[in-house]
Amino acid sequence: MKIKHLFFSLSVLVVAASLILTGCRKHKEKDDDTSGVQDNALAEGSFNDIGQISDEASKGSVSSYKDISSVGILSACASVKFDTLNHADKDSITVTFGDANGNNCLCNDNRYRRGKLYIEYTAGKHYWDSTADVTIRTAPTDNYFVNDNQVKGTKNIHNNGHNSAHHLNWSINVNGTIVKANGQGTLLWTSSRNREWISGEITPLNWTDDIYSITGSANGTSVAGNNFTAQIDASDPLIKKNNCWWISAGKFSFDPGNGKPVRYVDFGYSPNQSGSCDNWASITINGNTYHKQF
Secondary structure, eight states: OHHHHHHHHHHHHHHHHHHHHHHHHHHHTOOOOOHHHHHHHHHHHHHHHHHHHHHHHHHOOHHHHTOTTOSSSOOTTEEEEEEOSOTTSOEEEEEEESOTTOOOEEOTTSOEEEEEEEEEEOTTOOTTSTTOEEEEEOBTTBOOEETTEEEEEEEEEEEEEEOTTSOEEEEEEEEEEEEOGGGOOEEEEEEEEEEEEEEOTTSTTOGGGOEEEEEEEEEEEOTTSOEEEEEEOTTSOEEEETTSSSEEEOEEEEEOSSSOOOEEEETTOOSSOTTOSSSEEEEEETTEEEEEEO
């Protein structure tokens, strides 16, 4: 009986020790990994930039989009070539960054770019014309880089006309890849979005006062190899102002897809004040909130 009692007591101690160790391990393994969210933000920003560059190139003048004090992206070391002579086919714009020797171009958003972007749009129509289609793409022979990250893929834009709120809106689909600099890995990203022009439509040639609301979803594979999904909160859409280089407001949920809990991202956070033009956001994981720059 004493042996059985001793054995039982030892078993209880082993179980108790195991539970303590497990609890300690769980405490040490606090989930604060935001790398997948940052991968998604890199893709989001890169393809938003491509859209803004297309917008600037099609609307702007030399004095507006190449002014170093401009809030736009294009600068004096970027060249814009138009091909609108043949109205029987699609019109096109070629935007070239840097020079033939592969040197970078420092743009107005303080990012370095090199390579080319090709923009095709419905003949005789502009981005803001109803039913217009715009395709922005990169080409393997004219690699496009942003801060030495190679951005590859296609962005398709369709103008849906005015919605019930009397705002022009576009359906936007992206199929892209980002090869990060210095061998840091490859990120795959696709998205399906609606972009609504909520302010600035009455001055269509002045792109600097434009504000857009963005809803929709995205999915991809992070640099770590995890499949993820992202869903913008329809009640709190992402807000992109053309006079700011970053998303300035809005929320989305991010599922890292590797058995970890959903992350909740809020671009409304700023260390200065809500709505400030900066690249800060808050990320909430398991009730714990972290502040990050993107």
